[in-house]
Amino acid sequence: MALEAAERPSEETLLLWEREQARLKTRVVPRDTEAWQRDPAFPGLRRVGGVDVSFVPGDSSRACASLVVLSYPELQVVYEDSHMVRLKAPYVSGFLAFREVPFLVELVQRLQEKEPGLMPQVLLVDGNGVLHQRDLPCVGVAKKLLQVDGLENNSLHKEKIVLLQSGGDTFPLMGNSGTVLGMALKSHDHSTKPLYVSVGHRISLEVAVRLTHHCCRFRIPEPIRQADIRSREYIRRTLGNPGSPAQGQERHQKEQRPKACPKGGSGAPAGPGRPPEDCGRDSSTDLKDPQPGFQEQQKDQQSEGTGPHKDSDLWPPPAARVQSPP
DNA sequence: GCGACAG
DNA sequence: ATCTTGTCGC
Numbered sequence: 029m030a031l032e033a034a035e036r037p038s039e040e041t042l043l044l045w046e047r048e049q050a051r052l053k054t055r056v057v058p059r060d061t062e063a064w065q066r067d068p069a070f071p072g073l074r075r076v077g078g079v080d081v082s083f084v085p086g087d088s089s090r091a092c093a094s095l096v097v098l099s100y101p102e103l104q105v106v107y108e109d110s111h112m113v114r115l116k117a118p119y120v121s122g123f124l125a126f127r128e129v130p131f132l133v134e135l136v137q138r139l140q141e142k143e144p145g146l147m148p149q150v151l152l153v154d155g156n157g158v159l160h161q162r163d164l165p166c167v168g169v170a171k172k173l174l175q176v177d178g179l180e181n182n183s184l185h186k187e188k189i190v191l192l193q194s195g196g197d198t199f200p201l202m203g204n205s206g207t208v209l210g211m212a213l214k215s216h217d218h219s220t221k222p223l224y225v226s227v228g229h230r231i232s233l234e235v236a237v238r239l240t241h242h243c244c245r246f247r248i249p250e251p252i253r254q255a256d257i258r259s260r261e262y263i264r265r266t267l268g269n270p271g272s273p274a275q276g277q278e279r280h281q282k283e284q285r286p287k288a289c290p291k292g293g294s295g296a297p298a299g300p301g302r303p304p305e306d307c308g309r310d311s312s313t314d315l316k317d318p319q320p321g322f323q324e325q326q327k328d329q330q331s332e333g334t335g336p337h338k339d340s341d342l343w344p345p346p347a348a349r350v351q352s353p354p
Numbered sequence: 355g356c357g358a359c360a361g
Numbered sequence: 362a363t364c365t366t367g368t369c370g371c
Contacts, residue, residue, distance in 0.1 A: 080361095083362050084363095121358085122359080122360080155360050168360085170360050170361085172359090172360060172361090176359095176360095224360085
């Protein structure tokens with residue numbers, strides 16, 4: 029019993045994927061389309077979403093997908109949905125979205141059905157943007173530089189990183205063609221490794237960078253960081269009771285159900301001068317949590333990929349299935 | 355054979 | 362992404 033999502037896709041499939049990416053790229057709107065994006069203070073922005081997929085250690089096909097919605101500018105979790113999924117496509121550099129996006133789309137659809145009022149106004153996705161074709165504006169936030177189109181994590185690149193002085197500082201990621209593919213962003217004053225921000229859809233690169241910066245309490249923006257933390261916790265809990273039935277979550281815990289949490293510092297409002305802590309529980313549960321003022325050593329947190337925001341899974345390779353435009 | 359490669 | 366122990370600093 030092991031649906032291997034590990035074998036390399038055939039060249040034919042990769043061609044299909046490339047074709048789909050090119051098609052979606054055509055539809056991306058790399059400009060600001062929302063009112064709140066026009067003012068530096070982001071007036072009207074109330075909810076920012078974050079998505080992530082964490083994997084089960086030994087199993088190459090099982091993972092936990094999470095979607096969280098945070099209030100803005102408080103950055104408090106107001107919604108969370110984490111559940112186990114079965115991966116169908118392998119990870120191939122450059123095609124991350126074909127592996128993870130189907131689940132992210134599903135999470136958004138579940139939210140639409142259960143708590144449409146909590147639909148985020150923008151979605152931060154781990155990985156690089158440039159695609160994403162749906163309705164939600166989104167941003168790609170990667171922790172490592174995707175070395176494509178001439179981009180290289182070479183000495184020159186590292187020199188530029190050293191020149192970043194304070195949180196918010198950036199430098200453009202110029203592709204061979206002279207196109208700016210994204211921006212390296214120092215997410216806070218003491219962060220050593222920059223974030224690589226790129227446009228997803230319906231947002232300009234400039235606003236994407238500012239928004240990402242405003243969502244950072246630590247190196248990784250809170251929406252993505254929370255989705256990461258929660259999806260991993262979910263897996264830890266699930267693996268904690270393997271002594272029972274099937275591998276997993278047959279238990280009627282609080283899983284399958286999206287949960288709207290009216291948390292929000294109830295009782296302990298944001299203290300003066302301090303960013304509001306999470307939903308009451310946070311620092312004690314969070315493993316990696318270097319204070320903005322120091323320690324930036326956490327290897328990596330997570331980020332996944334902004335990519336094709338397609339509907340159908342192009343895996344396994346359906347004989348050239350035709351995509352129907354949203 | 356080995357390394358690189360968003361996650 | 363995940364496997365890994367300790368370690369330094371708030």
